[in-house]
Amino acid sequence: MTIVTRFPPSPTGFMHIGTARTALFNWLFAKHHGGKMLFRIEDTDRARHSEEAVTALINSMKWLELDWDGDIVSQFEQRERHAEVARELLKSGKAYECYCTPEELSQMREQAKKEGRPVAYDRRWRDSKQTPPAGMKPAIRIKAPLDGASTVHDKVQGDVTVENTQLDDFIILRSDGTPTYMLSVVVDDHDMGVTHVIRGDDHLNNSFRQDVLYDAMGWKKPVYAHIPLILGPDGSKMSKRHGAASVEEYREMGYLPEAMRNYLLRLGWSHGDDEIISTAQAIEWFGLEHIQKSPARFDFAKLESVNAHYMKQAGNARLIDLAAPFMGVEIDALARERLLKGADELKGRAKTLKQFAAEGAFYAKKLPFDYDDKAREILAAGSAILAELEKALAALSSFTPEAIEAACKDIAQTHAEGKLGKVAMPLRAVITGTTVSPSVFHACAILGKEESLARIKAGRR
Numbered sequence: 393m394t395i396v397t398r399f400p401p402s403p404t405g406f407m408h409i410g411t412a413r414t415a416l417f418n419w420l421f422a423k424h425h426g427g428k429m430l431f432r433i434e435d436t437d438r439a440r441h442s443e444e445a446v447t448a449l450i451n452s453m454k455w456l457e458l459d460w461d462g463d464i465v466s467q468f469e470q471r472e473r474h475a476e477v478a479r480e481l482l483k484s485g486k487a488y489e490c491y492c493t494p495e496e497l498s499q500m501r502e503q504a505k506k507e508g509r510p511v512a513y514d515r516r517w518r519d520s521k522q523t524p525p526a527g528m529k530p531a532i533r534i535k536a537p538l539d540g541a542s543t544v545h546d547k548v549q550g551d552v553t554v555e556n557t558q559l560d561d562f563i564i565l566r567s568d569g570t571p572t573y574m575l576s577v578v579v580d581d582h583d584m585g586v587t588h589v590i591r592g593d594d595h596l597n598n599s600f601r602q603d604v605l606y607d608a609m610g611w612k613k614p615v616y617a618h619i620p621l622i623l624g625p626d627g628s629k630m631s632k633r634h635g636a637a638s639v640e641e642y643r644e645m646g647y648l649p650e651a652m653r654n655y656l657l658r659l660g661w662s663h664g665d666d667e668i669i670s671t672a673q674a675i676e677w678f679g680l681e682h683i684q685k686s687p688a689r690f691d692f693a694k695l696e697s698v699n700a701h702y703m704k705q706a707g708n709a710r711l712i713d714l715a716a717p718f719m720g721v722e723i724d725a726l727a728r729e730r731l732l733k734g735a736d737e738l739k740g741r742a743k744t745l746k747q748f749a750a751e752g753a754f755y756a757k758k759l760p761f762d763y764d765d766k767a768r769e770i771l772a773a774g775s776a777i778l779a780e781l782e783k784a785l786a787a788l789s790s791f792t793p794e795a796i797e798a799a800c801k802d803i804a805q806t807h808a809e810g811k812l813g814k815v816a817m818p819l820r821a822v823i824t825g826t827t828v829s830p831s832v833f834h835a836c837a838i839l840g841k842e843e844s845l846a847r848i849k850a851g852r853r
C-alpha cells in the first residue's frame with residue numbers, strides 16, 4: 393500500500409506555524425514511507441476567498457522546502473462531485489431531504505440550548521412521510537447512527553469514543569445546492585486516495601462525523617493522527633499576541649528554513665533527547681508513535697539557538713544570498729568577494745540572517761557612509777587616535793590581521809595607556825560605521841589597505 397497524506401489548508405492570508413508543522417509532519421511521514429503528500433486548498437468559503445492567500449501558502453511551503461506530489465487541488469472546483477455524492481447518499485437512503493425553515497431551525501437550537509442538549513435538530517424529516525412544502529428547496533442531511541457509540545482509533549490520542557447520541561444528522565448539501573465542508577473533506581480525501589490524516593486536534597471531533605460519511609458510502613476510513621496545537625510561552629494558543637505566528641514572519645526575521653523545520657519537528661515530536669535533527673535524519677526516524685500527546689509551548693530562545701546552529705552549518709555563498717535582502721545595500725562582485733572572506737566569522741556570531749546582514753553589511757557599504765549614533769560619538773572623541781591609525785596603517789607593508797593588531801597595540805602603548813580597546817573602538821567605528829562587528833583587524837585585512845585607509849580618512853573629517 394502506498395502511503396498518501398494530504399496538506400489541506402484553508403487560505404486565511406498567511407501560514408500559521410501550527411499549519412506549517414502539520415505540513416511538515418505529513419511530509420515527513422510520506423517521505424519516510426516512500427509515499428506521497430498531496431496539497432489541497434480548502435477554498436469553499438468564497439466570501440472570504442483570495443488568491444493572495446493561496447499564494448502566501450504556496451510561498452511558505454516553497455520557503456520551507458516542503459514539496460508535494462501532483463497538482464494542487466482546489467476543493468471548490470470539486471463541488472459538483474461533492475454534490476453528486478450527496479445525491480447518491482439520498483438515493484441509497486443514507487441521507488434525507490430536510491425542509492426546515494431557518495426559523496424552525498433557530499427555534500430548535502434555542503430549545504436545545506435551554507435543555508443543554510448537544511444535538512439541536514430533532515430529525516423531523518428523517519423517515520418522514522410528510523409531503524414536502526411546494527416550491528421549497530431542501531437541504532440534504534446524513535442519517536447519523538441513533539444509538540450505540542463510535543470510536544476513533546487515533547494514532548496520537550489513542551481510542552476516543554463518543555456516544556452516538558452526541559452526533560447530529562448534519563447537513564451535507566445546503567438547500568442552495570452547495571456542499572458543506574464536512575462532506576467535501578471526506579469526498580476529497582477518498583477521491584485523492586488519502587490513507588493517513590494527520591492534522592490538528594481541533595479537528596478530532598470532526599472525525600466522528602466524517603466517519604459517519606465513510607460508513608454511509610462504504611469507503612475505507614483513513615488512519616487518523618490528531619496532533620496537539622502549539623501553545624505560546626504562556627500556555628494559551630499560539631497567536632500574534634506571543635510574537636510572530638506566521639511562517640512569513642520567521643522568514644522576515646532571518647531564520648533558515650532548515651532550522652525552522654528542525655524546530656517545528658521537535659515541537660511535538662521527539663527522538664530521545666536529540667535536539668538537532670537534520671531533515672535527512674528526520675525522514676529516516678519519523679513516525680506517528682513519538683508524536684507528543686500534550687501540547688508543546690513555543691520557545692523563541694530555543695528556536696534562535698537551533699537557527700544559530702544551522703547558520704554555522706550553512707554554506708557561505710548561500711548565506712550571503714539569503715542575507716543579501718537584509719543588508720539594505722547592493723552586493724556587487726567586490727562586496728561578495730569580501731563577504732565570502734568574512735563569512736566564517738560572521739556566521740559564527742550570528743543567530744539569524746538579519747544579524748549576519750547587520751554585522752556584515754559594512755563589507756558592501758561604499759563611502760561616504762552613514763555612521764550610527766554610537767559610532768559617531770566614538771569618532772568624535774577619537775580623532776587623535778584616528779590620525780595615528782592612518783599613519784601607522786599606511787606604513788604597513790604586509791596588511792595582515794596580525795600586523796594591523798600589532799600596529800594598534802603600539803598606538804595603545806603610546807597614546808592610550810596600553811588599552812587596545814581605545815584604539816580598536818574608533819577603528820571599528822570608522823571601518824564599519826557601527827560599534828558591533830567581527831574582529832576589526834580581520835575586517836581591515838579583508839577590505840585591504842587602500843579601502844581601510846580611505847575609510848579612516850573619511851571618518852576623520
Ligand code: GLU
Nearest residue numbers: 400401402434577591595
Ligand atoms: N482546512 C482545515 C484547516 O486548515 C484542515 C482540515 C483537515 O485537515 O481535515 O484547519
